[in-house]
Structure formats: C-alpha cells, structure tokens
Amino acid sequence: MDRQKSNKGRNDEMKQASALEIGLRDLFVIFFRAGLAFGGGLGILAVLEDEFVAKRKAFTHDEFLAMYGIGRIVPSGTMTALAVAFGQRFGGFLGTVVALSGLVLPALILTILLTLAYQLVQGTGAFTAVEVTILPAALAFIVVAAFRLGKEILRLSPELLLAAGAFVGLFFFKINPALLLLAGGLAGAIVLACTEKGGKDK
C-alpha cells in the first residue's frame, strides 16, 4: 500500500497507476470531501478528478472521462454512479457502501438540520417570513433548472414539441407525469433516431 511513494518517471508511474490501491478509510475521506463540494454534480466531479486523477493518479484523464460518460446513462445521479464504480474498484461491495456514505453524509446531515429548523418555525409568526422569501426563491430555482435543461432545445426541434406536449399534457389534461416522462423518452429514442439520419450527430 506504500508503493505509490516512488517516483521513477512516466512509465513506472503509469504501471503503478493501475496497481494503486486505496483503502476504505481513504475512500471515505475522498468521497466525504466530494460531498462537501458546492455546485451539484459538476462541483463533486471536480473534487473527484482532483483526488483520483491529479493527486493519486489512480486513473488517467481519459479513463476518468469514460467513467463519467457511462455514469451519465445510469438511471441515478451521475455522481452516485461514479461512487459505486470507484467504490467497487477499490473496496468491492463494502467500498461502494463506504463511498456512497461519504458522498451523501454532508448533505444528509445539513438537510435534516434545515428540515428541523422548518418544523420549529412552522406555525409561529416567523413562518410568514419563510413564505415570502425562501419559498418563492425555491420556485425561481426550479424555473432556472428548467431553463438550463431546456437551453439546448428552445429552438424549432422535435424536442421543443416534446416539451410543449408534456406541458399541455400535465397542465391542462393532468396526465400522470411519470407516464408522460416515459412516453417522451421513448418518443425521443424513436423520433431522434430518424432526424439524426442526416448524420451531423456523433
């Protein structure tokens, strides 16, 4: 486990990179640090790249990016998928539990404390302050998130039709949003496959 200390030049370093081991304790520390990062997924990604690629050279930059690419098609948060992949690589199943725990612990603790604070204020006069401040701000955050997601598709495209259809379906017809979501995904898989035949996409 102390092999990583020697520094004999590029080739050696690469060989050691693949053999590098990271203990459970370190794994927890790395992911706990990542879980403390602000800025959502990209903030976490920056910490992970720093720890695994820059500092420990456990992966090359390309390997790391490939992992990220696969993580994006996993039906969970992408950082959750990375924690599972890196946890498994360095600590087997126990490693995945350790990595995931480290990743969510900071947010988990703070979230519980802030929820407690809400429950303490609820029903008192001070709650009005929450109603005119934090709640409208939260609504704005949601709209911002929708606009950021939509930045790519807010032009004439099949995707814009999907977005408009989903809006109408939920807002006017109260169709189950989970159903709309799955239908939209399937429609995307079929329709976009046809429109991409033009060959601009890679």
Place this chain on the structure above:
Amino acid sequence: MSLLALTAIIFYFNLITFGNGPVMIPLLQQRLVDQAHVLTFDQLLYAFAIGRVTPGQANVYVTAIGYFLFGLPGALLATAAIQLPGYAMLPLVHLHERFRQVAHVRRFIRGLTATSVGLILAATVGIGRETLTTVSAVVVFGLTFIMGYVLKWNPILSIAIATAIGLALYYLTS
C-alpha cells in the same frame, strides 16, 4: 401512506428521471401533494431550496421529504432509495465496450430531458399560483430568477439577497 410506499415512490421517480432533482418536482407534486395530501406545496418548495443551498448532490432534497413524513427513518430510507439505482453502473462498466445500445439510451435521455422541461414548467405554473400571492413573493421570485439564470450567481448568495429584500418589502408594506 406508509414508509415503505414513500420509499418505493422516491425510488421509482428517481429511477425514471435519471436522478435529476428538478425533474422529480412535478412527479412528487402530483403524487404526494395533489393525490396523497401528505406533503404541502410549502414543504416541497422548502425541501427543494435546501437541496440548492447545501453541498453535495441536489437530488438529496428528497431526504427532507422523507424527514417531513417519517422523521429520521424516512430521511435515511429516502436517501438510500435514490442511491440504489447507481449500482446499474457495475454491469455497464463491464459491458460498455461492446454496448451498442448506448446511442438509443442517449436519445431516450434527450427525449426525457425535453419532456422534463415541459413538465417542470407546468408544475411551476401550478405551484406559482399558490405561492406568488404577495408583492414581496413575486419580487423575490423575479430577483432570484435573474440572479440564478442571467447573472449565474451561486444559489446561497442569490437566496440571501432575495430573502433580505423580500423581508424588507414585506415589513414595509404590511
């Protein structure tokens, strides 16, 4: 609603939205606020705000929903439920070299994303009618949107400034 049912709902919503926090809002609103009446609009919005101002993954706001409904066990199970689908990573890592379906999955996600945008906006119009009922609420909403989308300031700074202005307005006008 039982703790198990809530966990199952969160697991399912997280799975079909690919872990995207904002996209879960319309789903959670319809199921927990409109249908089951176990959560209020206010609690849902507050939970989302928490997710934006705490470090880590933004979809961990479902932890707050678990806590609202069932206390600590709810918080822990909700958190576990959104981490579990991450294990799909393991077979994908092994298969990805000859995983030719990736293009289909990618298009599925693009369709999903487009649909999400419509769903989120529809939900926010509905929630907005309940929430934006005072002048200060509308001002806070507008300011936070500008700071977040146009100026791209970080959420903590945006919410702090908007909150201060909103409070001042509220006490001046009432």
